[in-house]
Amino acid sequence: MRDFKGRSALAMGLSFVLAVIAGTSAIMATASGATPAPPAGDATRGAQVYEDNCTGCHSLDANRVGPAHRGVFGRKAGSAPGFAYSPALKKAKFAWDAARLDKWLTNPQGFVPGAKMGFRLSDAQKRADVIAYLKKESGK
Amino acid sequence: MDQFTPTRRSILGTTGGAMLSAAAIGVLGGVSTSAFAQGKKKSASQGDVDILNVALGLEHEAIAAYSIGAGSGLLAKPVLDAAVIFQGHHKGHRDALIKAITDMGGKPVAAKTDAEYAAALNVAATVKSQNDVLKLAQKLEKGAANAYIGVIPSFSNNDLRQISARLAADEASHWATLSFVLGEAPPAAPLIFG
Incomplete structure (x- = not known):
């Protein structure tokens, strides 16, 4: 039980770090003037x-x-x-x-x-x- | 004959007499011209004149399309009356646009001949019945409404943007009437234009 809680907390922490990195990357891309790739056309x-x-x-x-x-x-x-x-x-x-x-x-x-x-x-x-x-x- | 026919005929028949007056068209033209003049005072640019001239070209084509339809002999009386009313609106738009372009120092684009418009619209091959005339008019009206909506963000001032929205509303009104006469159900999804 303690192991599960520990792994869960670790996973949540890791998710938070990844989200922060992703968000920072998006902000940096916007700040650098990079435009998102256009969507695929149909x-x-x-x-x-x-x-x-x-x-x-x-x-x-x-x-x-x-x-x-x-x-x-x-x-x-x-x-x-x-x-x-x-x-x-x-x-x-x-x-x-x-x-x-x-x-x-x-x-x-x-x-x-x-x-x-x-x-x-x-x-x-x-x-x-x-x-x-x-x-x-x-x-x- | 479907369930909508009497109502559609009724609408076309009753609006014909009420809306055909030159005075009504004159009022539309006068309001639009006045608003265009206001637009000019607020830093209208060459880009604005160019857009208005494209709009004028579109109005020339619409007037010709209704002339071709009215002269085709394919339209029944109430539908013909409605076509003449809608053409009158487009003539009002044309006159207001010509005055605005001239007032803003531009040169209004000239109309082509009806034969040139008929060829470009492929009328000979595609228009054989009243329904075909209505479908062509419906398509052009929707295109015109969307064109006026699509140029709104390109104008340099709010007066011209507002006029463009008013012109789009006229075309949308024509499209809605034509769709009704064609017996088409209203679109299920919102934001029909743009």
Whole structure:
């Protein structure tokens, strides 16, 4: 009985120490500016997110208020044929990947100052899902 | 015919006459424009003008979509009346946005032709019935509501954020009416938009 109590107390103490270490690590990660890894995306859920949040301005295969999206994953920014981009996006020198799309959808005018789009998708899971959908629809 | 049909027709029929007046649209435009002007005074930025211009493009497209639907010959009278009312709201939004963008020193984006909008929306291949027209309008209204909600945090001042919320509410109201006319049950989950 005494051994059990002793082991129990030891386990509780160890758990407390581990929790303190974990908490300290989280605080240090935040303080150092490290951002948590984005959640895994699901293209099926992303199709619905796209339908609900993106199709007011975008389609996969036609330029509307915003450019056509099929092929956007891996495409150079500001290069969808026939779409009138802002000078800022035309000058951008990167291709769209998951990390950049995540930053763009988080705050487009913060990521590319001078961009026309102001729409923000604040939910990280929804961003991950719609990025997975765009990747799939881009054949990547 | 389902159990909702008479009620839906009743709603569309009675709201048609009451809400079609140009005066009502004028009031909406006037309020919005005044609020936009307030927004301008409180450090509106080029980013704000750019967002308003994207919104204007969205309103141009919505007006064209309702014109295409109304001109399709597919809509029964009460539904056609409702489409004209909703188009009137979008015209009110457009006029307020054009004035605001101009007042803020921007250049309002021009509308494309209805034929260009029809092609971009793939109307010829997808719209064959009244139900198709309503589904297209429903989809565009939900997209517009979510677009207005999604730009709220990007505006530089609270007046513009509030206007964006008001515009989103108009689009959500259109979406709810269209959903009802289509006989769709209200979504079970809360936070329908955004």
